[in-house]
Amino acid sequence: MKKLFVSAGVISAMFLASCGGGSEICDCADMSKAMMEEMAADGADFAAITEKYKAEAEKCEKLGEGKTDEEMKAMEEEMKGCDSFKEMEKMMGGH
Numbered sequence: 237m238k239k240l241f242v243s244a245g246v247i248s249a250m251f252l253a254s255c256g257g258g259s260e261i262c263d264c265a266d267m268s269k270a271m272m273e274e275m276a277a278d279g280a281d282f283a284a285i286t287e288k289y290k291a292e293a294e295k296c297e298k299l300g301e302g303k304t305d306e307e308m309k310a311m312e313e314e315m316k317g318c319d320s321f322k323e324m325e326k327m328m329g330g331h
Contacts, residue, residue, distance in 0.1 A: 261311055264296040265320035272327060 267289060274285045286293075300308060315321050 260296075260299055261315045262318035262320065264292075264299070265315055265318040265324070267292045267296065269320040269324050269327075272324060276327070 271285060271289045271293075274280060274288075275282060300311065303311070
């Protein structure tokens with residue numbers, strides 16, 4: 237379970253710092269949640285899961301390129317409103 241918590245935290249932090257652009261923010265949260273759920277399964281193949289979501293993750297990372305700290309904070313706040321983000325928080329033991 238500790239491995240899941242660490243992975244979930246890394247994934248969440250990565251997408252909080254990188255996603256942006258309206259509904260694309262929630263698309264990134266949806267993808268992150270799906271990835272976390274797959275990684276939580278017993279016997280999960282982390283490398284295969286990472287590869288499966290690689291293109292989507294890269295797209296999310298590029299959305300945040302060139303953003304100011306203020307823009308990144310606004311995107312983070314927007315992501316917090318996404319249903320998938322709220323579900324990820326519950327999965328990680330948050331709210």
